[in-house]
Amino acid sequence: MTETAPVITVSNLIKQFGRFAALRGVSADFAGGKLYAILGDNGAGKTTLLRTLAGLNQPSSGQITILGTSNFHDICQQVGYMAHPSLLYDEMSGMENLAYFAQLYGIAEGSRCADIIRAVGLDPELSRPVGQYSQGMRQRMSLARALLHDPKILLLDEPFSNVDIHSAGDMVRLLGGTRDQGKTIFVVTHQAALLEGTADEFVWMEAGKIIGRTRSFKPPEPVA
Amino acid sequence: MSPASDITRGPARGITRATLLKDLRLEWRSKDAINSMLFFSLLVVVVFSFSFDPVAEESRHIAGGLIWVAFLFASVVALNQTWARELRNQVLDAYRVSPAPANSLFLAKAIGNFIFVSVLEVLMTPLFIAFYRLRALGPAWQLLVVGVLGTWALVVNGTFFAAMSIRTRSREIMLPLLLFPISIPAILAMVQATTAILTDENSARFWIVLLVTYDLVFTTSCLLLFETVLNAE
Numbered sequence: 001m002t003e004t005a006p007v008i009t010v011s012n013l014i015k016q017f018g019r020f021a022a023l024r025g026v027s028a029d030f031a032g033g034k035l036y037a038i039l040g041d042n043g044a045g046k047t048t049l050l051r052t053l054a055g056l057n058q059p060s061s062g063q064i065t066i067l068g069t070s071n072f073h074d075i076c077q078q079v080g081y082m083a084h085p086s087l088l089y090d091e092m093s094g095m096e097n098l099a100y101f102a103q104l105y106g107i108a109e110g111s112r113c114a115d116i117i118r119a120v121g122l123d124p125e126l127s128r129p130v131g132q133y134s135q136g137m138r139q140r141m142s143l144a145r146a147l148l149h150d151p152k153i154l155l156l157d158e159p160f161s162n163v164d165i166h167s168a169g170d171m172v173r174l175l176g177g178t179r180d181q182g183k184t185i186f187v188v189t190h191q192a193a194l195l196e197g198t199a200d201e202f203v204w205m206e207a208g209k210i211i212g213r214t215r216s217f218k219p220p221e222p223v224a
Numbered sequence: 225m226s227p228a229s230d231i232t233r234g235p236a237r238g239i240t241r242a243t244l245l246k247d248l249r250l251e252w253r254s255k256d257a258i259n260s261m262l263f264f265s266l267l268v269v270v271v272f273s274f275s276f277d278p279v280a281e282e283s284r285h286i287a288g289g290l291i292w293v294a295f296l297f298a299s300v301v302a303l304n305q306t307w308a309r310e311l312r313n314q315v316l317d318a319y320r321v322s323p324a325p326a327n328s329l330f331l332a333k334a335i336g337n338f339i340f341v342s343v344l345e346v347l348m349t350p351l352f353i354a355f356y357r358l359r360a361l362g363p364a365w366q367l368l369v370v371g372v373l374g375t376w377a378l379v380v381n382g383t384f385f386a387a388m389s390i391r392t393r394s395r396e397i398m399l400p401l402l403l404f405p406i407s408i409p410a411i412l413a414m415v416q417a418t419t420a421i422l423t424d425e426n427s428a429r430f431w432i433v434l435l436v437t438y439d440l441v442f443t444t445s446c447l448l449l450f451e452t453v454l455n456a457e
Contacts, residue, residue, distance in 0.1 A: 054321050057457060076323050087318040089246070089309070091253045103242040104324040106235060129253075145318065 007032040007153060007184050008053065013062035015048050015208075022048040024208035025062070030186075032152075035179040037195045037217075038188045040205035046188040047084070049205070050155050053186070054081040066153065077105065080151035084158050086142045090131030094141045095124050098148055105149040112148065120144045121170055135162035143171065147178070154178065154185040160194055172198050192217055239324045243332035248339070250309060257302040257340050264301060265348045268294040273355040283356040288418030291352055292411060295345060296378060300400055302340045303382040306333050307390040316454075326451035330383065334446075337379040345371060362424035370417045370428065373435040377410035380439065384446040387453050410438045 006029040015023040023045045030036060038046045051057045053064060055072030067075045081087075088097045098113040114124035120140040130141060143159055156175075160168040168191070176198045179185050187195060192202065196217045204212045204220055212220025251257055272290055276282075310316040319329055352358060360367060382403050389398035417431035 056317055056320060058455075073323070076321060079321065081317070081321045083314055083317060085314040087315050088313055089250060089315055090312065091250050092246075096249075100242055100246050101318060101322070104239060104319065104322040106323070 005032060006030060007067055009063075009065040010049075010053075011063050013049075013052065013064060014060045015045075015052055015057055016060040021060075022208055023052065023059075026208070026210055027062075028203070028210055028213075030184065032184050033179065033182045034200040035175060035185040035187065035195070035198060036201050036203050037192050037199040038186060038203045038205060039190075039192050043207075044205040045208040046205055047157055048208075050081075050157050050186060050188050051083075054079060054155050056081075077149060078152040080146035080149065080154045082142050082146040082154075082156045082159055084161070086130065086138045087145060088130045088138070088141060091129050093127050093129055094122060094133075094144070095126075097130060097141070098145060101145055101148055107149060116144045116148055117141070119147070120174065121167070136164055136167045139163050140167070140171070143174075152183055154183055156186065157188045158190070159187060160189055160191045168194050236325050236328045239328040240332045240335075243329055244335055247306070247309075247332060247336040251336070251340065254309075256309075257305040258343060260301040260305070261298040261340065261344045262347065265294050265298045265344060266351070268297070269348065269351050269355055283358055284361070284422040285419060287352065287356050287358055287422060288415040290356075291349075291418065292374065292414045294348070295341065295375070296404075296407070296411065298344060299337070299341045299378050299382060300403070302337055302344075303379070303386040303403075304396055304399060306337055306383060307386050311390060320455065326454045327447050329454070330387070330446065330450040333387075334376075334380050334383040337383055338375055341375050341379055342371075345375065358422065360422050360424075362421040362428070364421065366421050366428055366432070367418065369432060370414060370421070370435065373432065373439055374410065374414035374417075376439050377414070377435060377442070378407065380443050380446055381406055381410075384442075384450065384453070387450065388456075391456070406442075410435060413438065 008030040010026050010028050013023050013026040014021060026045070026049060038049065040046050048057060052059055053066070055076060063070055066072070067078055069075055092100070094117055095113055098117065102113055117124040120143050122137060122140055122144070130138060133141065139159060139162065143156070146154060146156065159171060163171065172194050175185055175187065179200075187199070189195065192199075199217075200215075202214045202217055203210055204214070214220055268290075276286070310319075382399070385402040385406075386395075386399050389395040389402060392398045413431040413434040417428040417435070420426045420428040420431065
């Protein structure tokens with residue numbers, strides 16, 4: 001697959017929760033090897049879009065093709081997902097958490113967990129349970145969990161929330177480096193300014209639709 | 225995805241073992257389930273011992289019912305805890321997006337609950353014996369068979385229905401409502417078999433065969449349906 005070929009194609013995606021439509025006909029192509037910032041107000045459908053791409057929500061209608069298939073089970077090894085909550089066990093240390101998730105992905109390499117914890121700027125030797133981490137440390141560990149199996153596509157929901165500006169900068173540099181290795185990254189965030197200069201594209205959402213895509217952190221012109 | 229195709233989705237046995245060890249580690253650190261179950265069962269034994277003062281012969285007739293009802297109610301506490309820890313921080317989503325088979329998670333949870341309830345039974349049985357002056361007149365080794373089969377019957381359905389009720393608002397109420405009616409054949413078999421062994425008036429063979437059948441049918445059904453339950457929105 002070439003770097004610019006679409007790795008994700010979404011066509012007329014609708015997601016309804018009861019009578020409420022969180023996504024109202026989203027259609028888009030996303031090329032590989034790019035970092036996309038998904039922006040929009042609360043309730044715009046950003047998290048629903050990410051969860052649907054991650055296979056956690058089933059589309060009410062429409063189709064998603066990821067890496068050439070619409071069966072999520074075929075490509076789940078290639079997708080890393082970081083949610084707003086940490087998706088970590090509070091009673092276990094970071095290393096214990098990652099060692100468990102490594103087994104779910106069939107990672108036998110013993111050093112992989114320690115390497116990835118170091119890559120996000122944490123100490124693999126830290127024996128404290130994750131429940132006692134600061135919010136920033138928890139976010140980093142959550143990112144480490146999403147990166148653990150070296151996925152081709154990363155879906156990150158609010159990775160910078162409650163993270164201090166210095167740590168957020170570190171995370172942005174890490175994401176930029178990961179994108180430069182050919183990974184495709186989607187970042188849902190309310191702190192888009194952090195991604196200015198790093199993101200390849202800003203995807204603007206409103207009321208369950210993509211209303212525009214821009215190269216710079218500048219809202220699209222309203223349609224007359 | 226069928227259970228058969230799970231085999232192609234990775235080393236299922238290794239994932240079951242890893243998930244089981246993780247759950248045992250979490251329980252060892254928090255002791256949420258075992259402490260709640262233990263105190264609940266202890267209360268049942270003490271309250272019942274104050275309520276009744278049976279002679280040894282009467283005890284043999286009622287003990288089967290008392291013991292299994294106490295274990296049934298206590299096991300609900302553990303069953304609710306099993307999934308509650310997966311909901312904190314939405315860790316269950318991390319499992320759902322991984323290639324790990326759904327049935328590995330189910331089996332690990334069911335085996336974990338079996339261990340927790342068995343520990344409870346081992347700790348509480350001497351108390352039941354002491355408080356109700358119990359002595360089996362029939363083949364006592366069969367009590368072990370009934371204990372293993374009966375406990376599995378409780379936890380396999382309990383683990384499944386607890387998973388079904390985790391996304392409901394009042395899951396603590398929902399679990400007994402779903403679990404108790406479907407457990408009636410198993411409870412009947414457990415109570416009747418225990419009474420038969422304690423009194424030696426009848427053979428427990430029929431009830432043991434019923435328990436084996438119940439376990440096979442419901443274990444298979446739960447394994448076939450669990451992936452649908454896990455991925456339900």
